[in-house]
Amino acid sequence: MQDVAHRATAANGAVRAVAVVSTQTVEDARIRHATSATATAALGRSLTAAALLGAGLKDRQTVLLRVLGDGPIGGVIAQADADGHVRGYAVHPHADLPQTDHRKLDVGGLVGRRGMLHVTRDLGLRTPYHGSAPLVSGEIAEDLASYLATSEQIPSVVALGVLVGPDLRVLASGGLCIQALPGTPPEVVDRLEARARQLPPITQLMSAGRTPEEILAASLGDLDPRIGDRTPLAFHCRCSRERVEGMLCMLGIQELETLLAQEGRAEVTCRFCGDRYVLGTEEVRALIARLRGAAPPVM
Numbered sequence: 001m002q003d004v005a006h007r008a009t010a011a012n013g014a015v016r017a018v019a020v021v022s023t024q025t026v027e028d029a030r031i032r033h034a035t036s037a038t039a040t041a042a043l044g045r046s047l048t049a050a051a052l053l054g055a056g057l058k059d060r061q062t063v064l065l066r067v068l069g070d071g072p073i074g075g076v077i078a079q080a081d082a083d084g085h086v087r088g089y090a091v092h093p094h095a096d097l098p099q100t101d102h103r104k105l106d107v108g109g110l111v112g113r114r115g116m117l118h119v120t121r122d123l124g125l126r127t128p129y130h131g132s133a134p135l136v137s138g139e140i141a142e143d144l145a146s147y148l149a150t151s152e153q154i155p156s157v158v159a160l161g162v163l164v165g166p167d168l169r170v171l172a173s174g175g176l177c178i179q180a181l182p183g184t185p186p187e188v189v190d191r192l193e194a195r196a197r198q199l200p201p202i203t204q205l206m207s208a209g210r211t212p213e214e215i216l217a218a219s220l221g222d223l224d225p226r227i228g229d230r231t232p233l234a235f236h237c238r239c240s241r242e243r244v245e246g247m248l249c250m251l252g253i254q255e256l257e258t259l260l261a262q263e264g265r266a267e268v269t270c271r272f273c274g275d276r277y278v279l280g281t282e283e284v285r286a287l288i289a290r291l292r293g294a295a296p297p298v299m
Contacts, residue, residue: 003233005055005084006212010223014184015192017220018055019212020175020233022048025086026162027170028235032274033089036096037164039073041105043090044162045140046078048175050088051233052144052158053119054080064120069112069138072097076111076140079272085236087272105164111138117147141175148179155180155189157196157219161203172206178219188223195221237273244268244277245287253291260284 003025008017026044029035035043046067053063059082067076074091097106115135122128131151136142141160148156156179163172178196180189196219199205205215213227248256248266259266266279279287 004230006230007228008216008225010220010225011188017178018052019215020051022173025235026173033093035093038096038105038110039090039093041162042107044173045160046076047086047088049144050078050080052175052177057082062122066118069115071110071112073110084231084233087237089271108138113138117143159202163203172203174202174206239270256288
């Protein structure tokens with residue numbers, strides 16, 4: 001099944017919903033960051049959560065999710081844009097914990113149950129919007145639902161799931177977010193919450209072959225769901241050699257000369273995607289010459 005974010009509305013527009021399939025996206029992240037089983041689940045849930053939040057963005061808008069708990073993973077960062085591009089990383093991707101007593105990956109323990117969830121929306125305005133809320137469980141879905149209810153005052157049902165196989169491959173990953181907009185009758189909210197409690201886990205639905213449209217229809221029930229647009233989803237990073245050169249130029253001439261004297265080159269690894277950029281001696285000298293406003297020396 002192709003990775004996709006699919007939107008819908010219900011109850012005459014009073015309810016909005018997004019269903020996401022993110023299996024290949026999370027598998028790409030696992031390969032790039034060589035995550036442990038539990039870290040894969042934590043990172044995958046965060047990437048999927050960012051995709052859910054980013055489903056309504058417009059051109060060049062982005063959303064950044066930071067899950068910063070007191071667990072051994074150290075923190076998880078994920079970002080999504082309006083084009084369905086998602087990227088992210090775990091501070092300590094190899095951290096892991098034993099399974100819980102119910103033979104589940106202990107995402108809450110790995111993330112930590114004390115800390116903060118931060119959401120930054122860059123909508124192209126002068127100042128990005130930033131909100132935060134304390135972690136509730138470290139399981140990420142509950143934490144995001146709590147954030148949306150307390151910081152953005154939007155009652156929300158959030159489900160996130162990542163199924164990791166014995167060989168560490170991602171077998172299924174996805175998410176669902178249903179939001180009752182201001183003015184929604186309380187009985188509609190009650191019906192949504194009741195249906196959400198009856199739904200199987202999101203990975204179980206996906207493993208059974210249920211499409212995002214079917215998941216949306218099942219979760220919205222008799223509230224007259226209207227299935228809307230869909231956006232393809234993929235792990236994609238905006239880093240490039242040009243961006244790396246620009247970042248190195250920000251260090252200034254003195255720092256670059258010191259780097260050249262000590263290392264003989266510059267090496268930068270992107271935290272979001274793991275891509276490695278190496279600039280040799282002459283390339284660093286060219287950056288220094290650029291900063292001095294002179295052409296690179298002819299060798």
